[in-house]
Amino acid sequence: MNFGNIDWPLIGEATIDTLLMTGFSLLFTVIIGLPLGIILFLTSPRQMLSNAPVYQVLSFIVNVLRSVPFLILLIVMIPLTRVLAGTSLGVEGAIPPLVASAAPFFARLVENVLRELDPGVSEACRAMGANSRQTVLLALLPEAMTGIVAAVIVTAIALVGYSAMSGVIGGGGLGDLALRFGYQRYQTDVMIVTVVILVIMVQLLQVFGDRLVARLNRK
Amino acid sequence: MIVLENLRKTYATPERVSHALAGVSLRIERGEIFGIIGRSGAGKSTLIRMLNLLERPTEGRVEIDGQEITALSEAELRRFRQSVGMVFQHFNLLSSRTVIDNVCFPLRLAGMGRREQRERAHEVLALVGLSEHAHKYPRQLSGGQQQRVGIARALANKPRLLLCDEATSALDPETTQSILRLLLDINRRLGLTIVLITHGMDVIRAVCDRVAVIDAGVIVECGDVLDVFLHPRHGVTQSLLSESGLDAEGWRDVAQGVQGSLLRLSFKGASTLQPLLSRVSRDLGVDLSILQGSVGRIKDTPYGQLVVAVQGQADACARLPEVLRAEGVVCEELHQ
Numbered sequence: 053m054n055f056g057n058i059d060w061p062l063i064g065e066a067t068i069d070t071l072l073m074t075g076f077s078l079l080f081t082v083i084i085g086l087p088l089g090i091i092l093f094l095t096s097p098r099q100m101l102s103n104a105p106v107y108q109v110l111s112f113i114v115n116v117l118r119s120v121p122f123l124i125l126l127i128v129m130i131p132l133t134r135v136l137a138g139t140s141l142g143v144e145g146a147i148p149p150l151v152a153s154a155a156p157f158f159a160r161l162v163e164n165v166l167r168e169l170d171p172g173v174s175e176a177c178r179a180m181g182a183n184s185r186q187t188v189l190l191a192l193l194p195e196a197m198t199g200i201v202a203a204v205i206v207t208a209i210a211l212v213g214y215s216a217m218s219g220v221i222g223g224g225g226l227g228d229l230a231l232r233f234g235y236q237r238y239q240t241d242v243m244i245v246t247v248v249i250l251v252i253m254v255q256l257l258q259v260f261g262d263r264l265v266a267r268l269n270r271k
Numbered sequence: 272m273i274v275l276e277n278l279r280k281t282y283a284t285p286e287r288v289s290h291a292l293a294g295v296s297l298r299i300e301r302g303e304i305f306g307i308i309g310r311s312g313a314g315k316s317t318l319i320r321m322l323n324l325l326e327r328p329t330e331g332r333v334e335i336d337g338q339e340i341t342a343l344s345e346a347e348l349r350r351f352r353q354s355v356g357m358v359f360q361h362f363n364l365l366s367s368r369t370v371i372d373n374v375c376f377p378l379r380l381a382g383m384g385r386r387e388q389r390e391r392a393h394e395v396l397a398l399v400g401l402s403e404h405a406h407k408y409p410r411q412l413s414g415g416q417q418q419r420v421g422i423a424r425a426l427a428n429k430p431r432l433l434l435c436d437e438a439t440s441a442l443d444p445e446t447t448q449s450i451l452r453l454l455l456d457i458n459r460r461l462g463l464t465i466v467l468i469t470h471g472m473d474v475i476r477a478v479c480d481r482v483a484v485i486d487a488g489v490i491v492e493c494g495d496v497l498d499v500f501l502h503p504r505h506g507v508t509q510s511l512l513s514e515s516g517l518d519a520e521g522w523r524d525v526a527q528g529v530q531g532s533l534l535r536l537s538f539k540g541a542s543t544l545q546p547l548l549s550r551v552s553r554d555l556g557v558d559l560s561i562l563q564g565s566v567g568r569i570k571d572t573p574y575g576q577l578v579v580a581v582q583g584q585a586d587a588c589a590r591l592p593e594v595l596r597a598e599g600v601v602c603e604e605l606h607q
Contacts, residue, residue: 145438170361172361173363175363176364179325180424181380183349191376194367195365215403270366270409
């Protein structure tokens with residue numbers, strides 16, 4: 053092992069790639085997963101817009117996507133990824149499978165956060181003459197904010213891990229580097245550095261997330 | 272005026288059909304404080320939720336101020352609900368919003384402008400005595416203060432009716448009294464009709480004009496609070512009363528071996544304050560011994576109820592009830 057041989061600019065580039073992959077996937081995950089989670093919650097039994105067929109179909113899709121191992125999803129999705137991102141390689145190529153895997157996960161987390169809210173809040177809204185849209189936008193989402201932020205952090209951390217896996221199919225980033233140099237070329241030093249960077253990233257996310265949640269919490 | 276006609280609510284589960292309400296009819300007058308009392312599971316919660324259709328009756332109709340609300344469309348119903356305030360046992364405030372934003376919430380739903388919302392919110396917060404806490408969050412307040420926010424929120428839209436769902440059940444006795452005084456004050460100052468449900472007779476006694484006792488989904492007794500307290504007819508009412516220390520049958524324990532006839536005397540209003548017993552005792556030459564008694568106030572009316580044993584000349588004893596009745600006292604003969 054010789055840390056002097058490490059190509060630091062390459063590591064810097066890979067770190068930026070990982071950050072880009074995680075960041076963009078997180079953005080799309082929230083854009084897709086948040087409404088999906090809200091719809092799952094609202095259409096579930098005994099809720100405001102309770103609708104068994106819609107709930108069961110959505111719930112089934114979510115479960116299927118969540119039960120496919122990410123590595124398989126990565127490969128299965130290649131044709132679709134080419135259509136969506138123009139390529140199945142690099143940072144762009146990693147984003148669609150990352151979102152497809154994380155959005156259903158995030159949606160379930162959001163559904164659970166909403167379910168944990170005091171049902172009294174919805175009841176009070178209904179008694180005040182609020183419609184479902186007003187209840188969700190003006191009362192439930194603000195009340196669920198800390199829980200949703202916590203769910204975003206959990207998802208972001210999962211995405212850091214998943215993004216490393218996308219190195220297997222040439223996804224770029226730190227995982228790619230660890231695989232190519234650390235595994236295929238036996239450069240354990242590169243492996244260690246990438247792992248350390250990933251650990252630091254996850255730690256930073258968690259600390260930052262916990263602080264944000266503590267600041268937002270009014271309960 | 273509120274008219275409830277033959278309200279039924281049934282829940283059908285695969286195993287069985289249960290009746291939360293089995294045919295309830297009531298009339299509630301404008302401006303009164305009407306209490307509904309019952310044990311948990313008696314159906315009182317379902318009943319109060321039918322006054323703003325948070326629960327829809329399976330059968331029957333609800334009419335409020337001449338408007339049949341059971342016939343309204345969803346959109347009309349939402350508009351109607353904006354004119355009915357509701358206060359909850361667990362307050363149900365938005366923890367993510369400040370006190371004033373909580374109070375503004377129903378006004379915002381009603382489409383009021385932001386400046387007017389604030390003005391109105393400050394008015395109602397002053398009414399409930401929370402002006403200085405306007406910018407705090409609910410968790411920074413005590414339970415009683417949170418319930419005051421709940422009341423301010425319910426009053427913000429100038430409702431025609433205020434529904435209180437066990438509004439004091441989560442509060443300690445002292446706070447309960449202050450919230451009840453507030454409700455009474457609001458009722459008097461605004462002439463607002465209040466319907467409340469509770470499982471405590473003390474709440475009924477402190478503020479209500481009339482009361483309905485509900486058991487197993489039916490109203491078993493309904494009338495002026497004073498009459499129901501002094502002359503409870505139904506077993507459920509009697510046991511609810513005895514739990515709050517107004518046991519009508521306690522005399523039986525001490526009456527054994529007591530000579531003479533037994534009478535239960537009920538006084539209300541001005542006659543409570545007269546030295547009636549000593550006067551009739553002197554005039555008729557009878558001796559009275561008190562076996563049980565309670566004297567107090569129900570809302571604003573003083574009342575007294577005594578169980579006495581009467582001894583003396585037979586004809587004097589026989590005349591006693593008649594003399595007392597002439598003074599406005601209700602006399603019942605009791606038998607051991």
